[in-house]
Amino acid sequence: MNLQTPNPYISLEEAGKLTREVHPLPNDIQQLLEVNSLEKEYQKRPAYQKNDYIRWITQAKREETRQKRINQMLDELTSGDRYMKMNY
Template identity: 40%
Template structure:
């Protein structure tokens, strides 16, 4: 996990919510954030992941019943 993702999870107290997700979701999020080249897009993807973790019932823009 990149440091900037770890720091964002910790600063918003979302590490436990992230760790509670299935491994495929954690991997998808990290790949989705890191595969893009532009920094603003990385940050937008990161923010979406954080918002979805806060909501708890959303995964990649789709309803999720975890």
């Protein structure tokens, strides 16, 4: 049996430590991480950050807002020292 979380970048061990639901990683975001070579940067983040980014992005009501949030996440992963506009 192959157990995994709905987000392939969050391990079962990490998921067990989260106090909230693990949000599935949408295919388009996974592809953007791959195309922009940011999978390793995303993987380095703590589980709560990976999960919060996805929740925040997927809860956007408008596509424009969703895209803005995706771009912010990608920018923050690229810089490596920001999380939700705060120093990390």
